[in-house]
Amino acid sequence: MKVFIKPCLAFAALMVFAADGMAESHAISNRDNDGYKASARIKLRVVIPEVLLLRIDDATSGEDTLTFPSSVKVPTASGSLAVHTNTGPAASIATQRGTTAEMTYTAASL
Amino acid sequence: MNDTRKNLKRSVALLLLLAAGTLHDSFSNTAQAVVITISDGTTPSLFIQVGQANTITRVNFKVKAGDIAQGTPVSGNKNIDFYLYLRATAANPLTGFLTVDSSIPLSNGSGGTMPASEISWTSRDGSIPSGTFADTTNQPLASFTSSVEVTDQHSFEYRNQNAFEAGTYNGRVTYTWAAP
Numbered sequence: 595m596k597v598f599i600k601p602c603l604a605f606a607a608l609m610v611f612a613a614d615g616m617a618e619s620h621a622i623s624n625r626d627n628d629g630y631k632a633s634a635r636i637k638l639r640v641v642i643p644e645v646l647l648l649r650i651d652d653a654t655s656g657e658d659t660l661t662f663p664s665s666v667k668v669p670t671a672s673g674s675l676a677v678h679t680n681t682g683p684a685a686s687i688a689t690q691r692g693t694t695a696e697m698t699y700t701a702a703s704l
Numbered sequence: 705m706n707d708t709r710k711n712l713k714r715s716v717a718l719l720l721l722l723a724a725g726t727l728h729d730s731f732s733n734t735a736q737a738v739v740i741t742i743s744d745g746t747t748p749s750l751f752i753q754v755g756q757a758n759t760i761t762r763v764n765f766k767v768k769a770g771d772i773a774q775g776t777p778v779s780g781n782k783n784i785d786f787y788l789y790l791r792a793t794a795a796n797p798l799t800g801f802l803t804v805d806s807s808i809p810l811s812n813g814s815g816g817t818m819p820a821s822e823i824s825w826t827s828r829d830g831s832i833p834s835g836t837f838a839d840t841t842n843q844p845l846a847s848f849t850s851s852v853e854v855t856d857q858h859s860f861e862y863r864n865q866n867a868f869e870a871g872t873y874n875g876r877v878t879y880t881w882a883a884p
Binding site: 629630631632633634635636637638639640641642643644645681682683698699700701 | 748749750751752753754755760761762763764765766767768769770772778784790798800810818820822823860862868869870871872873874875876877878879880881882883884
């Protein structure tokens with residue numbers, strides 16, 4: 595009994611390993627009713643950061659240099675404060691009367 | 705003696721069951737296991753590999769905070785290699801069609817979705833031409849007549865033209881290589 599069963603069990607284990615260990619990006623033709631067919635997949639991931647836009651209107655005369663803080667804290671739904679970091683375009687922006695300076699702040703978690 | 709015969713019969717039966725399972729896997733549509741094809745040289749065969757073998761390759765796009773929805777394309781972090789072949793006899797040639805299913809949008813896991821048509825690709829060789837995902841199940845990409853071996857490489861871009869809720873959007877697209 596042992597002589598025959600052991601190789602069979604080993605063969606079965608090999609088949610299970612092959613089925614679980616291989617993925618779909620590598621395929622060999624399958625014959626079905628419509629002909630020969632094989633498929634392969636790729637994954638796509640797009641990360642959109644959470645951003646605050648801080649906008650300051652310059653109402654003073656002459657040229658000003660507006661300096662923005664390096665980070666800001668924003669209340670979250672849970673009541674804690676999330677730190678958003680200054681991500682540009684610059685730490686300070688030169689403006690004229692009637693113009694607007696914009697600075698983006700991005701959540702640290704992204 | 706009788707025991708030996710019984711053992712032999714049981715072993716043969718088990719092997720036949722395993723072989724039947726293997727054949728069933730070979731003829732199913734979703735390729736997810738090793739399939740060993742023994743060919744006599746006259747049986748048509750086709751093959752496709754997209755990205756790395758034995759895994760599902762992922763292309764990542766990370767939008768910079770100041771670039772969101774500004775129309776500045778965001779390049780993927782890696783290019784994807786394509787390798788396909790279709791073999792058939794000259795007497796009975798086949799035409800293979802490469803299509804892509806991008807009908808399921810990317811999801812951020814909290815209800816937000818992004819259509820795959822926000823992503824385009826550029827072909828290095830032109831064998832599988834440049835294009836944009838069409839959000840459909842059966843978008844034609846290219847066709848070739850046997851016997852043929854095709855290689856190409858696609859570089860992907862997130863078009864970054866529309867505003868989406870912040871988050872990480874994941875999705876998959878499926879390429880199908882078929883010779884009806």
